Amino acid sequence: MNQQMLRETAKQLVANNKGLLAMDESNPTCYKRFADLGIPQTLEARRAYRELIVTTPGLADCISGAILYDETIHQKTIDGTPFLKIIMDAGIIPGIKVDTGAKPLAGSPGEKVTEGLDGLRDRLAEYSKLGLRFAKWRAVIAVGAGMPGKACLEANAHALARYAALCQEAGLVPIVEPEVLMQGDHTLERCRDVSEETLRTVFEQLYTQGVVLEGMILKPSMVLPGSVCQQQYSINEVADATVLCLLRAVPAAVPGIAFLSGGQSAEFASARLNAMNIRFKGRMPWQLAFSFARAIQQPAMEIWRGEGANIVRAQEALLYRARCNSAARRGEYNSDHVI
Numbered sequence: 001m002n003q004q005m006l007r008e009t010a011k012q013l014v015a016n017n018k019g020l021l022a023m024d025e026s027n028p029t030c031y032k033r034f035a036d037l038g039i040p041q042t043l044e045a046r047r048a049y050r051e052l053i054v055t056t057p058g059l060a061d062c063i064s065g066a067i068l069y070d071e072t073i074h075q076k077t078i079d080g081t082p083f084l085k086i087i088m089d090a091g092i093i094p095g096i097k098v099d100t101g102a103k104p105l106a107g108s109p110g111e112k113v114t115e116g117l118d119g120l121r122d123r124l125a126e127y128s129k130l131g132l133r134f135a136k137w138r139a140v141i142a143v144g145a146g147m148p149g150k151a152c153l154e155a156n157a158h159a160l161a162r163y164a165a166l167c168q169e170a171g172l173v174p175i176v177e178p179e180v181l182m183q184g185d186h187t188l189e190r191c192r193d194v195s196e197e198t199l200r201t202v203f204e205q206l207y208t209q210g211v212v213l214e215g216m217i218l219k220p221s222m223v224l225p226g227s228v229c230q231q232q233y234s235i236n237e238v239a240d241a242t243v244l245c246l247l248r249a250v251p252a253a254v255p256g257i258a259f260l261s262g263g264q265s266a267e268f269a270s271a272r273l274n275a276m277n278i279r280f281k282g283r284m285p286w287q288l289a290f291s292f293a294r295a296i297q298q299p300a301m302e303i304w305r306g307e308g309a310n311i312v313r314a315q316e317a318l319l320y321r322a323r324c325n326s327a328a329r330r331g332e333y334n335s336d337h338v339i
């Protein structure tokens with residue numbers, strides 16, 4: 001393991017007020033997003049959509065790394081240029097989702113454990129040869145009556161830590177993504193408690209498995225009320241709950257925290273990140289960044305709708321959201337315009 005290289009890659013991923021663009025939707029997720037907008041659910045539509053993203057002019061000004069999916073790393077533009085070449089030539093670091101999805105956890109109804117460890121060492125070696133420099137694995141933690149249980153937290157944390165150790169052995173920076181799901185009627189306070197317990201369990205396992213904290217990135221969810229919670233919380237309340245939870249549970253050795261958006265609107269995701277970076281400026285030991293999928297892509301996909309004539313406007317929308325989030329890292333996001 002080349003620790004220096006891992007540290008440098010991890011630092012680069014969260015440097016210069018940039019963040020990650022998650023475009024690693026598995027085919028079922030991609031089809032779900034397409035179906036909602038009446039876009040044909042075909043291999044060619046997936047390729048065309050990913051071409052739209054990777055050829056967006058200026059993306060590298062705000063995006064440090066792109067999280068790809070196995071299918072995407074082998075695809076090319078219509079004129080035959082590999083997507084990977086376009087990304088690397090633009091100065092964006094390519095990474096890849098390596099988990100194989102969250103499956104029902106035996107003995108824990110309603111809860112899931114993420115799979116994908118079998119054969120992972122060999123897959124990582126292949127990805128490293130192709131020039132990929134980081135990887136991502138997502139665990140999902142549901143909140144509800146009796147959930148999450150100890151079995152769910154420990155099984156997911158153990159898998160995340162084993163994945164992270166294998167990544168570092170192969171020279172890839174692991175993005176460790178424990179997502180506390182927003183679905184439910186739970187309060188902000190309940191989400192904060194579950195998030196803290198989840199993070200503590202994950203970092204205990206990362207320590208046990210010998211993961212070098214300086215060579216990884218944490219990709220957590222923000223601390224949010226459940227999607228059908230009756231109580232309303234302000235942007236500042238969410239910002240405070242999130243950062244205070246992270247300060248309690250995430251070691252200072254971790255170079256960066258890059259949030260997922262988790263189904264928040266693009267505007268809320270930017271505004272909340274912005275508030276965190278204003279309110280805790282100079283008081284956080286790690287960089288606070290973004291690794292959004294929907295909160296960057298959704299407005300662009302809604303404009304594109306599978307039509308070639310809409311590509312340029314969709315790319316402008318994609319770039320706009322990327323810029324918004326870069327501004328939020330500086331604490332300069334304003335929903336009306338971006339400086």
Ligand code: 5MM
Nearest residue numbers: 022025026029138260261262292293294
């Ligand atoms: C792009 O979505 C990723 C998961 O895809 P699958 O569920 O299809 O495997 C996901 O890991 C994503 O990277 C994060 O959840 C961030 O996405 P959001 O939309 O929450 O910002």
